[in-house]
Amino acid sequence: MNALDRAIGWVAPRAALSRARARHALRIYEGAAVGRRASSFKALNTSANAEIQGALRPLRSRARDLARNTPYAARMLDIITSHVVGTGITPIPDSGSDMLDRRLENLWDDWERKADVTGRMGFYAMQALAVRAMVESGESVIRFIDRPFEDPRRVPFQLQLLESDFIDQWRDGIYGNDGCPGTEGLEHTRLGVGLGEYDRRVGLWLNPNHPGEINTSAMRPGVSTFVPEDELIHLFKELRPGQVRGVSWFAPILMTSRELADFLDAVNVKARVEACFSGFITNNDESTGDIFDPARPGLTGRDAANPDAQLTSLEPGMLKELRTGQDVTFAAPTSTTQVEPILLFNLQAMAAGVGCTYDQVSGDLRGANFSSLRAGKVEFRRLTEQLQNHVVIPSICDRTWDRFVSRAVLSGLLPDRPEPYRAQWMTPAWEPINPNDDIEADIKAARTGRMSPQEYVASWGNNWRKVQDMSAAFYKRADAMGLAFDIDPRRTDQSGKQQPVDGDPAGGKPQPLKDDTGEPITAPAAN
Structure with a gap:
């Protein structure tokens, strides 16, 4: 203990002991040390929601700008969506009765094609768009829409897909059961998410229109209303316990990708300037006599000979005459050989930050072989299956299936029974890198009991x-x-x-x- 600690120890022994323990911990954990090397850390003892609160909108808008204007970001969205959803995560009814299962399949196939309340997409296309919006913006919302019993052959139920902007994040505070319909059990609201006892999610405050829409002449007033949890799906990947809103998957790579885009833009401009081989003619004629130009009667002398002598741009193969006394001096840009390494390392970092592999993002297979491709795909497959089974299937597929079955029973298309109508969800098949070896391995796994025949068939998307x-x-x-x-x-x-x-x-x-x-x-x- 130093002199200050000893002095504090005479007055407050507990405080002196706490200071000594903290100093000892700093010596053990270098990452907890205070000093010049640790000055760049932004270490705040705040909750997940407190960190999201001020960053939600900037991250979302910047991620969308990145996806619009950066080819690699758009590629990442396509890669993740195509592997997680593909052409659709489809159900296999498992009610225990072949007759009911076939009835469920027919009802589902008929309903799926017209699941979108706007009439544009089927359910599987909505899956892909919801996952894409989750990766890009951090979250998406699907709202259940009950339809009237007009067609006795079709389940009266549709879906409405909404962007995360519809969630009113300014609803933050004590919004309890104040008479608003559907707010039963609501105790408080955090960032537009209604929370009940033990912070159980009980619904969302949704705006009637998109807050970023420009044409508002025919829109309803922008006052959010509460929608109960059983009427919607809030899709996002939870990264910390207690987190109520999703964060764009591009958040860790926004600065890296923006700087890389600026670097590539500078490289392209430099290459364009170097490609402009131009010639310049200096006019040393000191004559001041008037020269009449019929096409330009107001110009005389040297102006008439070279009226557009001011140099503002370069073009390949250009021959430009300069005025007397004018000269052109070029900056001599040095050639750089670091473009490819910089691009390689930044793309690797961006791919790792989002959860893809470098070869998927860039399409560069020059240094790849069978072993490296397989090793990368194994890791990517684990991440994809985790997302499918922990986020997409429980949130979108199971919730939609339960709602579909309940509405089919209410409409008399399915018999009411105490046993639930279960379904197994079939994810997209993984294309083999070496088909002969991979198929042979799957066959042996099925024959030895490592997987069931049903799982073997389902693994190929059937x-x-x-x-x-x-x-x-x-x-x-x-x-x-x-x-x-x-x-x-x-x-x-x-x-x-x-x-x-x-x-x-x-x-x-x-x-x-x-x-x-x-x-x-x-x-x-x-x-």
Whole structure:
């Protein structure tokens, strides 16, 4: 202890002990030290919502500008959206009854194509746009819209996709159950998110119109109303416990990507200037006699000979005459060989900040090989599956499915029953880097029980029930027509050898597919 600590110890021993402990901790953790090296840290002991509050709108608007004007940022949005959603995360009904499952599939397929209340998109397209908005702006909102019972064959339910701007972030404070419809259980509001007991989310304060819309002549007054949680989906990736609003995924790379864009712009301008090989003519004629130009009667002397002598721009191959006494001096830009390394390292940092790989963002495969590509895809696949199973499926898919089923039951399209109508969600298939090896590995995994046959079929983006039905119908028709195919597993094994037919009651003809009881599997009747 130093002299000051000892003096404090005489008056306040507890405070002196606390100072000594803090100094000891600083010596243990270099990252907690105070000094010149640590002066650049912006270490604030604030909550996630306090940090988001002032940065929400600037981050969102700058991320959108980055996506509009930076090709690499737009590429990142496409990469993440295409891998997380692809052509759609589709449900496989699993109610326990084949009849109900097929009924659910038909109802869902009919509803999905017209899920958007604006009439422009299907549900799978809305999935992709919602995820894209979440990555770019940090969050997105889907609102459930109940429709009237006009068509007895269709579930009366649609979706409305909204940008995060619709959330009224200025609703911040005590907005409890003050008579506003749907505010039951609301105790306070943080950044437009209604919170109840234990900070449970109970709804959002939504503006009736987009706050950034310019044409407001036919719009309703901009007073936000409370929408309960069971009427909407608030999609965002939660990064800290207690966080109520989402942050743009571009936040860690905004400065890096902006500076890289400025650097590339400067490199392009420099290259354009260097490409302007021009010639200059100096007029040393001291004559001051008047020279009449019929086309320009007001100009005489040297002005008539060279009326546009002022130099303001350069063009390739230009020959420019200068006035007497004028000269042109060029800056001599030095050639740089650092463009490619700077671009490489910055793109790697940007890709890592968002969660992509460098080759995906840049398309540069010069130094890649099978092992490096596979290693990168394994990490990216884990991140993608985590996002699918922890954010997208619970928020968008499960919530929409539950609402769809409840409205189908209320409209009489599905029978009411105590057991829930469950569904398994099928994510986009992962394209193999080496198809032969990857498919062989999947087959072995299914044969050894590491994955079920249903999971194997679903891993390639297919509905296992439909695959079985279509296969049974295909081979039944082939047998009836007397056709044989090499892909028929009843004729050849996986190595391509013909299956033995000794004792075959059908005289060597392929046997029909059978179920566990030994009964032949018949194809379903065509619709």
